Amino acid sequence: MMDPHTASPALHMLAFRLGDETVAMDILCVREVLDPGDITRIPQMPDYFLGVINLRGYAVPVIDLRHKLGMGRVAHTPATRIVILDLPGAGELQLMGVFADSVRGVVEVATDQLLPPPSMGAAVPQPYLRGIVRIDNRFVLVLDHERLLTMDEITGMALSTPSLLDRR
């Protein structure tokens, strides 16, 4: 246990697995963790976009984070979960679900344990990383939820309607 007087402020993060990697995200952006249910496909979306789920009457989009980060696809097993994230959007929060191969739990690390991400060689592309921490002798990649999926990306995900001119 850390000495509360000398330790720097703690970060609470949700750790989950994407393939062989353990990644973590700030717990403050995690709304809840769900068992996967029915997903309604939305046409004309990129293939990492899986569709929408019914979250107590609200339609929440779900993406395959592993696929989006170029780490293969999430395998549907009994351990598969959907992590619902609050993404800061244009003035309002946008809920977004991401698939995880399994959820490990909440970990606590001190702020000064968060090291800058390696410039290369990490399984996750560097722009999506906030840093890296060492937990139980393993490196855990900390994802930057703000950069994971920008609002532009969400709105730009869909192909826009073919304009009149495209059709001629």
Add this chain to the structure above:
Amino acid sequence: MIDRPAVMRLFGDEARELLIDMESLFLELEQTPDDRALVARVFRTMHTLKGSGAMFGYTEAARVAHALEDVFDRVRHGRLPLTSELLGLCLEAKDHLQTLLEGDPADVPVAVREASDALMLRIAAFEHDEADVDDGQAVHAAKPYDTGVPEHMTISGDATGEAEVCLWVRLTPADDWMWRGLDPLRLLDSFRGYGPFEVVPVFADGGLEHVGEVPFPVRWEGVLTGRVSADVLRQDYAWLLDSENLSIMSLGKRSDCPPVRALLSAAVGGRVNDPLALMAAARAMEREDICNCMDVQSVASEVAQAAEASSSSIRVESAKLDRLVGFVGELVILQSRLSQLVRGVPDDAMREVAEGLERLAGSLRDSAMSMRMVPMGSTFHSFRRLVRDLAAQLGKKVLFEAEGGDTELDKTLIDQLRDPLLHLLRNAMDHGIEPPEVRLATGKPEEGVVRLGASHSGGEVHIYVSDDGAGVDLEKVRLRAVAMGLIPPETEPDTATLLALLYVPGFTTAPGVSEISGRGVGMDVVHSAIAALRGSLDMETTPGRGTTCHIRLPLTLAIIDGMRVLVGGDSYIVPLTMVEACLERFVDGAVRTVECIEYRGRLIPCVSLRLLLGVPGEQPGYERVIVAGKEGHEVGFAVDAVVGLQQAVIKGVGNLCRNVAWISGTTVDADGGISLILDVVQLIRFAVGSVGPEAHA
């Protein structure tokens, strides 16, 4: 202490409405300056504003309103002609009053105070112009308004056209008046604005001799003689007082009324406890005969009417209403889930309950939705002012005509429609209507006409903005499009295609950037705003004859009736208002995304939703075709199966749906799944565009 903010809110809302009324009256007067009834209404509005403004401490506003009232009093008596200059000044004064009412009445900045002085001097100047002015009046206008109490005034008959009547006024203060900042004495004084008002206080236990506490009247009884009807008086105070606080009864014409004094002594004597007894007592005192049944009846019915009039509408915060509609939406979803579950249960009693609930949920939905429906009139009205000011700014003569102001539309929709309509009107004024000299040269009347109209048609609202101006210069549009590289130089696109170019972001034909428009952020914004409301925008233009923009909108944003269809494993909702018919087709071999089918002797495009939306699975040999569309623009959509009707509570997917072509939203199904709502207008546009005119040949 008085709860000041609550008072401000109470007064603020009403003052805003009074100002809106006043503005529309001014604008109407501009068309018909001789309308005496309108002048009388303006006068009354000002008077109310002045009285209640003073009562709530807005002395500065009351001062300005008082000056205006003076001028209009002279207009009312025909001593001052109502020129457009005077009306312009009145409109300015109205804007100034608005500024004053929005500010803190206790702390009016010096600059604003000076602005009121300047304004009042200009108003006073109108009075000086008149030969028969009495100097007291003119000076009075620029003098600070001091007491805050409307002074004694008689409304002369020629303006209002009402006979002199006798009214019984009973004012019963409520316990919370002190907290609301309402002073009964000032209220009573304000009645004097309508005519001579005799009033007596009524104390508990019938007199002053009650010992031990400070006597305060439990109510006041008064008789007002003047040329104001009971209804008007009730209206004037309806915003302030509930019917139990203020009751007004007509005692009849003044000539056949018993002397006021006698009435009042009857009140003090405690003989007047209810309205019926009042008349009976009055009659009995004056002429010994007993009042006849007719009179009693009329008083009774009038009292009943008064109660009805004041309870027929209430103000509700729109957020509360939104919440209610949200709950009703959830209820509707649950109800349809229940209906679906019960379908397979052989229990008649349970089915009966489900059916009853279905009916009830339907009615609840309709009435909750209707609560949010408001007429478009007030929005139209605000545009009238815009057109007037813009015309002056542009040096153009424009007549603004609005029709269908009573067309009702969801309040949220109206709010979101304001900006697009504003853009269209500005466009019509700036690009459409030509300057007067050009119009005269082309043989048109000097004054251009801009029309704004709304009407209901089926489950839709149609709104149009039209002008009789120059129309869109299609050649200029073509050249500009070529210059921007949007179309190849040698093509000659048809009118519809050229007009559609106007929706391209950044596209403008205006030679320069003017203050009003021409920055290239116009039509594309309008187009996407209307599309976001699940509506459509069409433009028609005739060179030299003008342009009409036609907007079609769904009545509401929240809940629609839809037809649920299945394609592969996916479920989609087609808005029922768009559904025309249901056909079938047998498919042999591969299909194309858009083909043609026969419908009522014509060939219409038929879109395979399976191909268009990329639904995985095998193409079935037998498909249902939903024919959707309106007025000769029908398009068929091939689907696997039609499930049936469903009330769809529309849920957006945040910003996600905005760019997803052909999907306007999502809804939660009875089984807890999610269906996508098809954007039929977009789909039709796509289908018609990709088949082209040859399909109709």
